[in-house]
Amino acid sequence: MKRTFYPLLTYGMLFLSITSSTGVYAQQNNMNQTNITANAGDVAQSDNPLLAGWSGPYGGVPKLNEVRVEHFKPALEYAMDRNLNEIETIASNPEPPGFANTIEAMERSGKLLERVQTIYGIWSSTMNDDAFQKVEQEMEPKLAGFADQITQNSKLFARIEAVYNSKDKNKLTPEQQRLSWLYYTNFVRAGARLNTIDKARLSQIN
Template identity: 55%
Template sequence: MAGNAATASKLKGASGIDGPPPSPLVAPWAGPHGGLPPFDQVVVAEFKPAFSSAIEAKREEIQAITDDPAPATFANTIAALERSGRTLDRLEAVYGVWSSAMSSAEFRAVEQDVEPQLAAFRDEVHQNERLFRRIEAVYLSPEKADLTPEQQRLVWLYYTNFVRAGAKLDATGKARVAAINQRLATLYTTFSQNLLADEEGYETMITDPADLAGLPESSRAAAAAEAERRGSKGRWVVANTRSSAAPFLSYADNRALREQVWRNFVNRGDHDGARDNKPLITEILRLRAERAGLLGFPTHAHWRLENSMAKTPERAMELIQAVWRPAVARVKEEVADMQQLADAESAGIRIEPWDYRYYAEKVRKAKYDLDENEVKPYLQLAKLRDAMFWTAGQLYGFSFTAVTNVPVYHADVSVWEVTDANDRHVGLFYFDPYARPGKRSGAWMSA
């Protein structure tokens, strides 16, 4: 209890109450470029009280907007809303990095509490009748015609997003939508955590060097390093992540092990047991359908796409099918080439999913005399990074300069200042290229 009290005391400073300095999680960011995230000062245990503090700060800002006796205008309502919640925005930015790149058992327990809390607060804002009346007044006001296109767009976004969140529902409808959103927040979090847990919890252990046949030296070294990290020095481990599975599926001659690696990866969250996502998917689909009905939409897809470029599920499906049909046709051609090669080798197999990458490499060598392993020395990370920067420079006029002495959340991270063609600061690019436990697999970005 003493530790919790101390943490709460640190956080009080965010709302102006006398006491010790506020936690870095809720304090204004310090440093150059308008302030930098204090990644090196994050304490996971402080996230929960930090969110309570930041939410209360934004709640007070919302209250000030709704208490304004002056008629609603763009300046005192829409612009004021845009300025509100800066502490919460900063906190969510750091929290998002931990969720996707620095997860741990301690943090996952925090997520289970924070995500429903955030969902409840978003509904509290969207269902605030006094606030919505002010937004609607600006949306319907003749003043809107005098606003800039950007300001008009902002008014439209606020009004539309509030309506889509249930601002026009009666009290019963609002309560049900809020309950659904909080439950969905928990389900989404559990779903993601199950995937990450299966990536960390499953592995393919190799004890016989003969089972490494076909693997390039780089893959063997990576598997040996992973085994040593897991306390099995002298063996080899294929982790259940895309970055480990993909090269193994491409080069390993042992078909049974390829199947094991493939099944481990594709069955993440799709198996009987505590981390089975199938019951979660069923409940998510049911709740999404119910929410769409409450909000006046035929399906969740209609609700989700209404304010997107596609607008309707039908248009989205048209685009998908335009790509899907030729893609399937091409895959059939590729599999036919693979099967022909397997038959020529007297492999006695029918091409299965765990054979696809392996035989794709063989076909590439046979048809085009192209060996990916011969190309790899020219695709070193630093060279690829420089090529990426060069492309951004050619397309957008950006330049990248390495920055040191900047707080980072992991030793793998390097930081680059981005400037435009006029040498004006655009932002900082945090480059985090390596897979590791607690980090979501695949290629992605956040901003």
């Protein structure tokens, strides 16, 4: 079965490697990781281990021994809703688009979903029994639709495009310019520049 993951998560790993080597955002990243764990704590009361923060060194370790198949659907749906709210906040920012409030802000979004999808991928690869396949059959179309909602968000793409085409782009570091190019190119390839009819058709295919 085709698995559809949020197409920009790969670039999150690139961003982390960039910032750890340059030190430009190192302190902010540490603060953000703390906030991620704290935010996850407010949903841990649901007793869903997929929504709990990861504790321990090096970013923490998930509670794999507590995960059950029935945890995946509610965790994915909750994490997708949270990520869409984060994206809408970025897209609706009244400030002029810049690297920090658009590209960097997107890099910081979706961390809860990223953790849930990491474990979802582990289950799909190594524990894919009949019960989990039923979850996949239900959630894969939802994950594809979720990705389309982001890449087809016209307000969001307008901000990404503005950063990419900015006359001040040469003031960004080479790593920031590369990341801006990756976001812009990824969105275009995912159909961000299509008209409304073609976007709807693409979503049907996805």
